[in-house]
Amino acid sequence: MKRIVITGMGAVTPVGIGVDEYWKNITAGESGIDTIKTFDPSELAVQIAGEVKNFNPSDYLAKDLIRKTDPFMQFAYIAAEEAIKQSGIEIEPERTGIIMGTAMSGVATTAFTQEALTGASHKKVGPRFIPKILGNIAAANIAIDYNIQGPSFTVSTACSSGGDAVNTAVMCMQSGKADVMLAVGAESVLCPLVIYSLANAKALSRRNDDPKTSSRPFDVTRDGFVIGEGGGALVLETEEHAKARGAKIYGELMGCGNTCDAHHVTAPHPEGRGAIACMKLALADAQLKPEDIGYINAHGTATHKGDAVETNSIKTLFEGKLPFVSSTKGATGHMMGAGGITEIITCLKAIETGTIPPTINLNEVDPECEGIDFVPNTAKTAEIDYAMSNAFGFGGQNSSIIVGRYK
Known part of the structure; x- marks a missing residue:
């Protein structure tokens, strides 16, 4: 098995554009x-x-590209541009691929x-409409501008799409189809149609009078998630390729997991069957034990069932030594494909x-979620070598990605 490393990162988020911000x-x-x-x-x-x-x-894109792209595509492009620039890579067209989530x-x-x-x-729809709504055109625009001619897939697995894009990219590299893969996730779903549906499903917080504290992962007063938008990108390379060109390596992609609950279209399995299996697969792929993980960035959307099930899943699997756990969705909202x-x-x-980001708006942990340090409201300092990112979605989709300090 090839070692896979991360040499570039890009982020467009509600709390800042660019990874540093x-x-x-x-x-x-x-x-x-x-x-x-x-909109109003x-x-x-x-x-x-x-x-x-x-x-x-x-400020970021040429006028022609703006006219022919949906906002989610723009977020994807900008995040990819930052990741590619940070990596300093010179694209080898046929050995470089892209996966969009x-x-x-x-x-x-x-x-x-x-x-x-x-x-x-006058019933008129512009010729750019279809290309603006297709998921794969986000990857196509990036591929066209950077001459990426290798494997290209678009993954749509609900809210685990971003994590599964990384998993798919790794599979392409392990199979020898590419030396470099760009994994991108992006989302922009804000419109009355989506809001009406999710609100009627009682999935969304209704704290309109206090937006900044509306997303409350693991808190006893949580009342649903908040829709977020943005984009994220990673440049992944085989270790051999990265070292040969003298690239700066920001971390190692240790392992990936993907499972399906096979239980319900929107609700997680009550015992966390798929989530536990997914985290186990990622650990096995990384050849790590549960006690090796120092931090988990939880899916933690602030829905009642979701947070409780994820908490119990983590406690079940990491019973011997619980890591720090936090949900950054308290700050960003649920960015869906981008969040992964x-x-x-x-x-x-x-x-x-060595900084563990906080779960903001967590003032009283729900009794169903007790027993874990969720890093409430203030960041903590801790030396860790391995961290896990969970992303779970409708349909019982589960993704777990483990990254580690490059040694």
Whole structure:
């Protein structure tokens, strides 16, 4: 088995654009959640979200690219650009690939286009509509500009899409199909159509009067998740390839797990069957024991069932020595496909800096979630060598990714 290393990272998030800004604010306990600004939410039951702040696409992208892309594609492109620049890599077209992870692709563009069409006297839809909503076009735009001609897949496994994009990238490299893979996750689903559905399913927090404290993972007062948006990217290389070009290595991709609960379309298995199996697979792939993991970036969305099941799953598997656990979704909201990547970046930065990011808005741990140090509200200092990122999604999709200090 080849050793896989990380040589580049990129992030576009509600708490900052760029990995450095993201990390500074996430460890400081800043919240990126506020009243929705991109459209008027006043008639909706849920009016809050984690939007990317101060985002002007023309600061980052050419005009033609802006016109033909959905916001989730723009976030993906910008995150990928940062990761590629940080890696310093010179693309070898046929030995470099790209995997895109997104849960809902261009759903907001679809919804707003249909709304405009319904109220229009002249029924006209632009020629760019279809390319703007297809998930794989995000990867295609990046591949075109960087001449990436190797394996290209788009993974859509609900909220585990980002983690599964990394897993798929690793499989491509282990099979010898590429020396370098760009793993990207991105999401922008904010529109009344999505909000109505999730609100009616009682999945979303309704704390419109206090947006910054609305996302409360593991807290006894939590009342649902907050929609977030953004993008994340990682440049993955075989160790041999990275060392040959003298690349700076930010960490090692140790192991990946993927399972399905085979239980329910939206609810997790009550005993965490799939989550436990997934974490076990990642540990086995990494050739590590549970006690080796120093930190887990939890899926932790602030839903009642989800947080309780994940807590019990972690306690069951890590019974001998519980690691630090935190959910950065208290700050960013649930970024869906993007979160799977940015939360892996969180794990890499925790290892690099010795800082465990906090779970903000956690003032009283739910009795169903007791027994774990969730790093409430304030970051902690700890020397760790290995960290795990969990991402669980509708359909019983489970992803666990383990990263480690490069030795």
